[in-house]
Amino acid sequence: MRILVLGGTVFLGRAVARQALAAGHDVTCAARGTSGDPVDGATFVTVDREEAGGLGAVEGTFDAVVDVARKPSHVRHMVAELAGRAGHVTFVSSCSAYADAVTPDQTSETAPLLPPADPANEDPAAGAEEYGRCKVTCEELVREGFGEVLVNRAGLIVGPEDPTGRFDYWVARHARGGEILAPGDPDERVQYVDVRDLADWILRCAEEGRTGTYDGMGAPMTRREFHAGLQAGTGGTGTLTWVPQDFLTGHAVVPWSGARSLPLWLPLPEYGGFLTRDVTRSLAAGLQPRPLPETAAATLAAFSDTRHITGLTEEEEVELLREWHAR
Numbered sequence: 344m345r346i347l348v349l350g351g352t353v354f355l356g357r358a359v360a361r362q363a364l365a366a367g368h369d370v371t372c373a374a375r376g377t378s379g380d381p382v383d384g385a386t387f388v389t390v391d392r393e394e395a396g397g398l399g400a401v402e403g404t405f406d407a408v409v410d411v412a413r414k415p416s417h418v419r420h421m422v423a424e425l426a427g428r429a430g431h432v433t434f435v436s437s438c439s440a441y442a443d444a445v446t447p448d449q450t451s452e453t454a455p456l457l458p459p460a461d462p463a464n465e466d467p468a469a470g471a472e473e474y475g476r477c478k479v480t481c482e483e484l485v486r487e488g489f490g491e492v493l494v495n496r497a498g499l500i501v502g503p504e505d506p507t508g509r510f511d512y513w514v515a516r517h518a519r520g521g522e523i524l525a526p527g528d529p530d531e532r533v534q535y536v537d538v539r540d541l542a543d544w545i546l547r548c549a550e551e552g553r554t555g556t557y558d559g560m561g562a563p564m565t566r567r568e569f570h571a572g573l574q575a576g577t578g579g580t581g582t583l584t585w586v587p588q589d590f591l592t593g594h595a596v597v598p599w600s601g602a603r604s605l606p607l608w609l610p611l612p613e614y615g616g617f618l619t620r621d622v623t624r625s626l627a628a629g630l631q632p633r634p635l636p637e638t639a640a641a642t643l644a645a646f647s648d649t650r651h652i653t654g655l656t657e658e659e660e661v662e663l664l665r666e667w668h669a670r
């Protein structure tokens with residue numbers, strides 16, 4: 344197949360391109376080339392989707408197109424410029440498109456969506472809700488433009504080359520060992536997808552011509568299972584100290600990501616719907632999540648000196664554990 348990856352210079356786009364090449368496809372990646380490099384073997388076309396006509400250098404027809412855009416304007420331009428030239432179309436959306444962050448076990452078929460972005464202010468970088476609303480607009484534009492498409496609402500994507508450093512925090516933390524501050528309750532759930540499994544599924548959906556809307560995430564697991572998988576994959580020998588959320592919020596620990604955060608930790612019940620999606624349909628449609636120890640081991644093996652890791656510093660963790668034991 345002739346496959347166009349709109350993006351393809353970072354993380355998921357690179358993984359899709361790499362797997363498509365390995366499967367013997369002819370792969371073109373189109374981006375500005377400022378965020379990273381395309382994988383070896385792909386044809387790279389320099390484009391800037393900020394401007395109408397910005398995809399002018401992308402020539403010919405494609406059996407499959409995969410787009411990871413966040414900005415509705417980029418999708419508007421793409422729909423106009425690839426009209427009549429795209430076979431199967433995949434739009435990579437996000438579970439951030441959903442409106443209800445609280446209710447556990449929602450499915451892609453019934454979960455309510457955020458409203459589309461305000462046409463006067465379509466800025467996916469303006470915050471989590473704006474990002475989700477922009478993805479809703481992008482989905483609508485792709486469906487209007489191409490009809491039957493695949494919308495893959497990705498959840499937390501992890502694995503080698505993840506630029507966010509969230510999952511990497513936990514891989515690095517387990518690899519280091521010692522006493523590990525584990526947030527929340529061991530029976531709470533966490534959910535993610537290995538970038539290689541998501542890329543593989545996106546590619547197979549394109550090959551099979553599958554359309555529809557799916558969540559791109561594996562089944563939830565408990566935090567206990569999550570840490571056990573990390574330990575197995577990294578060979579770490581650390582011991583977990585579970586610290587409940589009241590203590591964490593009372594000590595200014597930040598959820599999810601960023602400075603002084605415990606990555607992938609989200610307060611409950613307000614984020615009870617976020618890492619607990621029912622993905623039965625996705626698994627039935629071909630998503631094949633690999634075991635967590637494999638993801639953890641590959642992530643660790645891909646660490647480089649310049650890797651970005653978000654989360655607590657070692658000193659912050661030690662101090663929090665000291666205060667927890669002294670309470």
Ligand SMILES: NC(=O)c1ccc[n+]([C@@H]2O[C@H](COP(=O)([O-])OP(=O)(O)OC[C@H]3O[C@@H](n4cnc5c(N)ncnc54)[C@H](OP(=O)(O)O)[C@@H]3O)[C@@H](O)[C@H]2O)c1
Nearest residue numbers: 350351352354355356374375376377378391392411437500
């Ligand atoms: N990471 C997660 O946990 C997560 C969770 C849910 C959903 N998602 C979604 O999953 C996808 C991840 O995609 P990704 O890993 O490939 O990363 P990404 O950061 O979304 O990639 C954006 C791509 O678009 C290109 N691009 C940006 N601005 C451009 C412009 N003006 N013109 C042309 N190309 C442009 C970038 O390359 P250049 O900068 O070189 O142009 C890059 O290749 C996204 O759709 C994201 O919203 C991610």
